Amino acid sequence: MNSTDGIAYARGRFVNLDEPVIPVDDRAHQFGDGIYEVIRVYHGRPFLLDEHLARFERSAAAIGLRLDRPMDELRELIFTALDRTGFSDAQVYFQLSRGIVKRDHAYPADTPSHLSMTVRPMVDARFHAARTNGQRVIFAEDIRWKYCYVKSLNLLPNVMVKQRALDAGVADAIFVSNGVVTEGTSSNVAIVVDGVFVTHPADERILHGITRAKVLGLLLQLGVPVREEKFSPADLLKADEVFTMSTVVELAPVIEVDGQPVGLQALREGSVLRRLQRLYREEIARACAPDVADAVGE
Numbered sequence: 001m002n003s004t005d006g007i008a009y010a011r012g013r014f015v016n017l018d019e020p021v022i023p024v025d026d027r028a029h030q031f032g033d034g035i036y037e038v039i040r041v042y043h044g045r046p047f048l049l050d051e052h053l054a055r056f057e058r059s060a061a062a063i064g065l066r067l068d069r070p071m072d073e074l075r076e077l078i079f080t081a082l083d084r085t086g087f088s089d090a091q092v093y094f095q096l097s098r099g100i101v102k103r104d105h106a107y108p109a110d111t112p113s114h115l116s117m118t119v120r121p122m123v124d125a126r127f128h129a130a131r132t133n134g135q136r137v138i139f140a141e142d143i144r145w146k147y148c149y150v151k152s153l154n155l156l157p158n159v160m161v162k163q164r165a166l167d168a169g170v171a172d173a174i175f176v177s178n179g180v181v182t183e184g185t186s187s188n189v190a191i192v193v194d195g196v197f198v199t200h201p202a203d204e205r206i207l208h209g210i211t212r213a214k215v216l217g218l219l220l221q222l223g224v225p226v227r228e229e230k231f232s233p234a235d236l237l238k239a240d241e242v243f244t245m246s247t248v249v250e251l252a253p254v255i256e257v258d259g260q261p262v263g264l265q266a267l268r269e270g271s272v273l274r275r276l277q278r279l280y281r282e283e284i285a286r287a288c289a290p291d292v293a294d295a296v297g298e
């Protein structure tokens with residue numbers, strides 16, 4: 001594997017992506033016992049890094065996982081990794097497992113946690129298309145556990161449901177739990193009804209998305225009223241706009257659910273979604289681009 005594909009970090013050193021460095025007894029490997037973050041890099045600079053690091057700390061605390069290193073060290077490591085690749089548009093993935101120790105459900109308190117990371121160039125064309133033209137999705141039962149606010153490595157339900165969506169010929173699925181729309185398999189979901197932005201409250205049933213939080217701030221700027229309230233699949237089907245929010249895809253309209261057209265107003269110029277997309281790009285430019293004018297309007 002070529003270094004233009006990206007680099008990895010594991011067991012305290014930088015390695016090629018395909019170098020076998022993780023022992024079988026890593027608890028992430030055997031139990032999914034750990035947490036992770038995904039960060040987007042624009043113009044060589046990580047976007048919303050502080051927010052991602054803060055959530056990483058919260059996830060660790062929620063599952064009683066030792067961080068073993070100051071956050072500043074992790075931040076430095078991310079910058080070092082980025083410098084090594086020289087990538088401008090990239091995606092940083094890092095995870096922390098509860099360490100490398102003989103397999104046992106119970107964990108010894110003194111095992112050091114194990115940090116690993118990948119940095120890969122971002123291939124954005126597919127996501128750009130989703131942001132512009134929208135995505136077709138299905139509803140799926142939310143079969144996950146009760147700690148969805150933890151960015152845990154246990155993604156089996158998300159993986160299964162995402163694959164079911166792809167097998168059904170659509171892009172993704174939106175989870176529904178007891179008649180309530182929670183979130184996507186790797187995104188938060190919002191609807192706009194009569195000019196009001198509605199999204200599931202940031203409780204234990206959803207991941208507290210960094211993009212979602214940024215969007216809530218941007219809505220204040222736009223003067224769009226916000227309701228962090230539960231809503232049903234029926235509410236979603238008749239909403240004026242429906243969209244997903246995530247680090248990787250950013251903000252993308254949903255145009256069809258289970259074969260029914262939805263939220264087509266989102267595609268119009270001047271919709272809440274289109275205004276948010278523009279503001280979000282301006283935020284990226286402000287935070288990451290050396291020359292703001294170059295980065296806006298994509």
Ligand code: PDD
Binds near residue numbers: 038206207211248
């Ligand atoms: N997923 N909800 C779930 C279940 C997610 O997995 C994600 C992100 C989000 C959006 O969170 P954020 O805005 O902080 O990216 C919501 C990442 C991108 C992933 O697993 O690849």
